[in-house]
Amino acid sequence: MDPTTIGWRLDKAMQDAKVGSQAQLARLSGVPQPTINRILKGQGKKGPESATLIALADALGVELVWLQQGRGSQRAGLHEVVTQSQAEPHGAKVPTVHVATEPKLQWITEQEAELLSEFRACEDQQKKTLLIAARGLPKAKTGIISDKA
DSSP: OOTTSHHHHHHHHHHHTTOOOHHHHHHHHOOOHHHHHHHHHTOSSSOOOHHHHHHHHHHHTBOHHHHHHSOSOSBTTOOOOOOHHHHGGGTOOOOOEEETTEEEEEOOOHHHHHHHHHHHTSOHHHHHHHHHHHHHSOOOOOSOOOSOO
16 A cells, blocks of 8 residues: 555554454544545545544544645644744744644744643643633733723
8 A cells, every 4th residue: 555645554554553344443433445446546526524533543642734735744743843032033934833722823932832731741630620620710911902991
């Protein structure tokens, strides 16, 4: 199988995640087994729908961009975050960070990158607790004058 194809990447992701069958992946992802089979075999007139790839990537714990295009890190959460201050001194091409829940690309500070890294290392219940705590913190003043008095 050609490693530049989505079928190869899906097969590799299944092996790495120890998902032993198309039926098992169908149960985990909600994607019909015949659809998974077509992707693995490279069949069909066009590539898989975005929603299908998102469900498969989530079920297998891989990055959507890696599964879809073969770019970046395979494993979810293992991509390198480059902050603006690291890139500018070298005159490097401006890096971007994909935020899974927000379709925009944005810069993050070194402190935000550290916070995100620590957050990702937490268990689910700890993440929920941190989110509740963060939502309760006073927000920074932006200097914008509100017309609400």
